[in-house]
Amino acid sequence: MIRRQFAALLLLFTLVVPYAAFGQQPQPPAEDPMITKIKDEGMNRSQVMQTLSYLTDVIGERLTASPNAKRANEWTRDTMTKWGLQNAHLEAWGPFGRGWTLKHFSAQVVAPQDLPLIAYPKAWSPSVKVMSEMPSMPAAKGKKPAAAAAAPQPSSTVTADVVFLDAKTEADLDKYNGTLKGKIVLVSQPVEVKALFEAQGRRQDEKSLLALANALPPGQGGGFGGAGGGGGRGAGGQQMTPQQRQQQLFEQAVFTAKRWNMLVDEGAAVVVDVSPRGTGGTIFVQSATVAPAIPKSVEEMRTITRLSPYDPKAESKMVPQITVSVEQYNRMIRMIQQGEKLKMTVDLAVEYQDQDNMGYNTVAEIPGTDLKDEIVMLGGHMDSWHSGTGATDNGAGVAVAMEAVRILQTLGIKPRRTIRVALWTGEEEGLLGSRAYVKAHFGSVEGGPGQFGGGGGGLGGGSNANATPAKLTTLPEYEKFSGYFNLDNGTGKIRGIYLQGNRALRDLFTQWLMPFRDMGASTITISNTGGTDHQSFDGIGLPGFQFIQDEIEYDTRTHHSNQDVFDRIQADDMKQAATIMAAFIYQTAMRDEKLPRKPAPGR
Structure with a gap:
């Protein structure tokens, strides 16, 4: 009898407890009403494609130091001023060289x-x-001999x-x-030339996103900046x-x-x-x-x-x-x-243009309130190569950054920290505009292994075992900086973000992405990524981030090619990216603390 009662109680327990446990599961936090407004403005009243069309179709290619690059600087400055941003101006860097x-x-x-x-x-x-010599004209009959050929x-x-x-x-x-x-x-x-049996365009799939999510920290064999590859093979196929x-x-x-x-x-x-x-x-x-x-x-x-x-x-x-x-x-x-x-x-x-050998960045701000001396930044590079119109590289990133601040300005955001948007030039020649800006405003690293980002390198070439120890020199704004967010991987939608080895941000960024899971953005990777202006910040220990994006046709068709034009842009992806960028900037500007940092090089 006792055994039968115990069995009955045990059966009842196994049936009830799962439902009780299910009922006690923590629910996602209610969405911030301002995030809801950002999503509505960004997805339903977007101007991102109009901005991009003017930049690429009307202004066109924007080779660093060319007249078109300067025109783009001035147009973006004037456009953001019309939107209500303050202190919109051009900041010179260089000297660069000739246009x-x-x-x-x-x-x-x-x-x-x-x-x-x-x-x-x-x-x-x-x-x-x-x-080419201009031929002399033969003399007409009865006339004087023609003049000698022109020079x-x-x-x-x-x-x-x-x-x-x-x-x-x-x-x-x-x-x-x-x-x-x-x-x-x-x-x-x-x-x-091989036949193209696979599509030229692709999106991140579950497998690729899982690989990013499970990546090892930089320096442990995972992500950009991890262990190097082998030494290559000689003509006979033997390892060198x-x-x-x-x-x-x-x-x-x-x-x-x-x-x-x-x-x-x-x-x-x-x-x-x-x-x-x-x-x-x-x-x-x-x-x-x-x-x-x-x-x-x-x-x-x-x-x-x-x-x-x-x-x-x-x-x-x-x-x-x-x-x-x-x-x-x-x-x-x-x-x-x-x-x-x-x-x-x-x-x-x-x-060639030799009258002005400087490059220029466009900078504008939404002023902060109680923490106005602290800075949140976003941006992308505005310079491009010349055979296309620089749509995916990187008019897309410029238009997304501009749209993000337009969204926030339209909604009347009163950020605690000052929001500063920067549109760089000289990126294609080595992140020159952003590196100069970081050095002028925040500081620089001398010596060290000379790696971009990765938590320990300065700004420069490859590693050198004989390099002098890294030395970080900072300016007053260094301690007032919270974070920089960059977009420069084409037209593809945002799927998540690279932490650049900053594990302290995993939970925070996971929370910030939750309202956008239904838009396909949820992946957090500890990995580094390279080749964009976030490295100029990351390289001196400041939080700088590039978003994970869908590839689309970036490497196969548009990146640095004559097909890098407006028609290769995905409009819905651009709206999604600008909306998420605006939300991340808003969250960074409004939180009580600045974003946590990883150890800085040379400190």
Whole structure:
């Protein structure tokens, strides 16, 4: 009897307790009414696409220090002033170097048959310069002899024989000595084109987001800034030692330097290479190459000074340079290999701007109240490459940051901390605008391993075992800074955020993302990510963050390509990103404490 009663009680307990436990589960906190308003304004009355269209369609490409970049600086300043932001202004940084504008360009094969080319010049490439004589007119019968021919006039159009510089070693270069003057020279090896069996666009899936969520902390083999890879493999497939790898890199550097110096010294008319990736008319193109000094040792290879193409002194060490689509470039190579004698006509005229060698960032604020001396920042870089209009890289980030502050301003937010939006230039050349801003306002790190971010590095190149210890120098605003939020991974929606190794923020950011789980944003990763302006802050120990985003077509089609245009933008993703950015800025501005920090380098 006792056993039967006990069994009955046990059965009742097992049936009731799960329901009781379920009823006691903690419920998500009620959504902050202001977050609800931010979501409503951001998703239902967005202006993000109008902002982006003006920036990309009307202003267009925004190469650092170009007239278009300055126009974008001024337009963003004036637009945010109209929205009611205060202290909107341009902050100079630099000196940077010369601006560059493409005036006109065309390229085509003209013999043995006509073939218009999908091609684009490299940024800061010089113009084609050939001297053309104006023929004298014959004297009419019974008239005085005609005047002599006019003095030669510079022309930006050249028609010349095409040469394939088929060299892979220093010895290969010797057979081209004395053959390149006035020629149009193809310098790339042909590139295999494969069928695209997978979609060019993709979103983060459950597997990729789970991998991010489960990543190891930086320095423990996970995320950007973790353990380095192996030393590579030699020609025989055997693993190379670090010394062998260094020697291989040295030999490649010597060959590359000698090839470029040969092209400049012999006077090649135009250098043509192939788009390193992209097919079907997509061209990825960046800066022109400056003929470098030839290193004499591995150590000199590491320390040798290289001129940037935007340095005025570099023009004499460059030749006109263009990039051609892979399918057409490959065809030209095959024609030459089968004995055809090609001629090309290239018209390339550019204009350098040397009047103002400074770069500019656009800065504007929503003033704070009781904690107005403390700062919350957001932004993205406004400069772009030149073959597209810089829509996904990074007009999208600029438009999202501007839309975030528009949302907050429209809602009449009275933030406790001052909200400061910064739109950078010089990012594509090495985070130059944001690094200069951080140094001028917050501080800098000297020495150390020279890594971006990752909790311990300064701002610079790769690690160096012999580097001096890191030394952090701070300015008064350093202690008043709360956090910086950046968007610079294309048009894709926000899926979460990188903690940059700052584990103290996991719970807080998880809570801030809860209202956006139904929008697909919930992943927190301890990992670092690189290549964006948040590193300028993270590198000196300030909280700086980049959001996790969907890839869409960023690496496959738009990043630094001629397809980086407004039509590749996903409007709903942009609205979602701006809404989440606004919410994170609001939360950071309103909380009692500044965001917690990880240990700063050099302290």
